[in-house]
Amino acid sequence: MSTPQTAPTTSPRAARHTFGASMRWWADRLEPLIEWLIRICGWSAILFVFAIFCFVCREALPLIGRGFDFSEFLTSTEWRPSSVVRPQYGILAMLVGTVSVTTLAMLIAVPLGLGAAVYVSEFCQGRFREVLKIVIELLAAIPSVVWGFVGYMVIGPVLINTTGAAVGVNLLNGGLILALMSVPIIVSVGEDALKAVPDSYREAALALGASRWEIVYRVLFPAAKNGLLAAVLLGVGRAIGETMAVLMATGHAVQIPYSLLDPIRTLTATIASELGEAVAGDAHYRVLFLIGLVLFAVTFAVNLTADLVVKGIRHEHDR
Amino acid sequence: MSTTAEPRTIGEYYLARGSFKVAPRGPFADLDSVLRAAAEPELTDHDWRQPLEIVCVARGQAPAATRAMREFHLHATLRGDGGDGSELSPWWGLSSAVAGLSQMAAAGTLRLCAGQRIRLVHHEVFTPSRIERRRRIEETGAKYLFLGMTVVLVIPVVAVLSFLLWKAWPALSFSFVWENPQEFMKAGGIWAPLVGTFFLVFLSLLIAAPVGILAGVYLNEYARDNWLTRIVNLAVMNLAGVPSIVHALFGVGAFVLFAGMGRSLLAASCTLAVMTLPVIITSTREALASVPMSFREACWNMGATRWQTIRTIVLPNSISGILTGVILQVSRAAGETAPILFTGAVFFVPVADHGWESFFPYGLGDRCMALSMHLFTLATQVIGVSDEVQYGTAVVLIALVLAVNSLSIGLRMYLRSRKRW
Secondary structure, three states, X not given: OOOOOOOHHHOHHHHOOOHHHHHHHHHHHOHHHHHHHHHHHHHHHHHXXXXXXXXXXXXXXHHHHHOOOHHXXXXXXXXXXXXXXXXXXXXXXXXXXXXXXXXXXXXXXXXXXXXXXXXXXXHXXXXXXXXXXXXXXXXXXXXXXXXXXXXXXXXXXXXXXXXXXXXXXXXXXXXXXXXXXXXXXXXXXXXXXXXXXXXXXXXXXXXXXXOHHHHHHHHHHXXXXXHHHHHHHHHHHHHHHOOHHHHHHOEOOOOOOOOOOOOEOOHHHHHHHHOOOOOOOOHHHHXXXXXXXXXXXXXXXXXXXXXXXXXXXXXXXXX | OOOOOOHHXXXXXXXXXXXXXXXXXXXXXXXXXXXXXXXXXXXXXOOOOOOEEEEEEOOOOOOOOOOOEEEEEEOOOOOOOOOOOHHHOOEXXXXXXXXXXXXXXXXXXXXXXXXXXXXXXXXXXXXXXXXXXXXXXXXXXXXXXXXXXXXXXXXXXXXXXXXXXXXXXXXOOHHHHHOOEEOOOOEEOOHHHHXXXXXXXXXXXXXXXXXXXXXXXXXXXXXXXXXXXXXXXXXXXXXXXXXXXXXXXXXXXXXXXXXXXXXXXXXXXXXXXXXXXXXXXXXXXXXXXXXXXXXXXXXXXXXXXXXXXXXXXXXXXXXXXXXXXXXXXXXXXXHOOHHHHOOOEOOOOOOOOOOHHHHOOOOOOOOEXXXXXXXHHHHHOOOOOXXXXXXXXXXXXXXXXXXXXXXXXXXXXXXXXXXXX
């Protein structure tokens, strides 16, 4: 109390003349508290992932005690959740639906997405490149419900007219929409992977007389294969988890598809369309949460693999 | 000098630089005299890029473009296949070429029939060889292949977007945005869902922004390179990868049921906030990482603590980058449908048509409408909605999201242009 005049800038009394100064004083005084707050927020991501797992489990796991048939759940194609006599919960058809629409989407999206990534990263310069990157970024921003709407209202009628399919909303429609949706992430992650290849690789190949095609094919692809794989995996993760677009564009029929023009239903679409009708605490309701758990596990595994693969490439280039 | 002339070679010779149609010289009686004329300095010093042509025409005819020709090369790589004298090319200049041709003519190995011509073409020294030409074709081919792949992606999107706009054009008006849905969604505008979307986005931003920014600060400023940080990074990435419908299930389980919020605006906003958290975290981390380490070191050397450095140096220098991420979060939250489907958004809520109430129609515990959900129900659940209204809703949603995104992109480009370090 005896030295406020000698050190005015550090004294609370002298600093608290204005509101801002007083706030700053408190901000510095509360440093330990704030640091803990920052730490907790930093760990919140772990908390949330864990919480998602726990809360979905909390709703799904009471099934275990009620004689729920897990082998039927995974191997049966019969999905009759609202049957009064004997409700059946077999998700095989929807599992096949998810896998088929994801595969189709990846067959379209992976070559195009990687090609576009190569073009943006290696063949294109200056302003045009900036414009392309912005377009691809905006492509990623279009909401999934709009994609679903496009599939339902625009592509569906076009498919009916061109292929003579009975319904326009089918596997092909969903595959096209999902391909367009998962391309931006493939392009941006793939481009990052190609950019991560050191320029010395390119220069060495050029000095040996390689053409740019040979550089891409013989040098960049092998060097960036982990990153490109991660790009594809992230695209797969996005395609598996997509909900609204496939809900609107794939036709909503629980069956195993035998042709491109068969309507299908995916796991995500099933949850989205039936959770509203299911009674909370009911077996049907819990089965939907169980499907959610399956989806969570699958996307978790895909993302984890992608992350490990990316880590791999980073270490390789650090050497 | 006389050439060893066969009967068929009797003809007149003309000489020209460039195109024959312009100003041919001649006629010359024989090959030797035309070659001598070609060796004159005024002709050899002429623009050397022009080819030199010697044409033989039947006597009395005008020189014209003729079909058969022999081509010799100046400064070129080996090209001729032999037999017609072109194996002797290249020559290192027009004068030496003409001298060489004169020797050949004198030896009788060079003959011209009527209608034939000799053409001396200039090539650059480093003219591509066959292998190099093939490579160049390959390279151009690869470039256009990849360009084609990019175009195949961009074109349909542009086409679809313009088609949507074209179909929606009749419906788009000021009143479409301003009015509430009427007659069971079949008429009127989209005011109620639009306000609902604004509320959802604003609330989720209010929840996600502080947590996300502080988490970004933690990851860039506090976290050491250890297993805990690895797990946090992994968790952020996985949180971004969890399907939106699983987020919806989490919202139902945690906020609606466990926390007892019920299906409400608050529960939906919380779900959206959890879902969009990774966007803010990653962009904050990147914005902070772009502040040079020397700034922090300078501040620490002044005796500032870690938090003081962050507050006075790091955050002010990266605030605009953080803002970019926040804007991205807004765009993401505005477009999402699945997470709010069961946590708070509903099909229809009566909303006051005008006045103060129409701007604040929803309380925290109320259910609300949302634009994305509105589009979904219009397209799939309601029968008899006119196409214009559906397309109009879609276009307003796209415009909203793209406008917010463009804002973020514009901000980022502006920042990059005036970056000082």
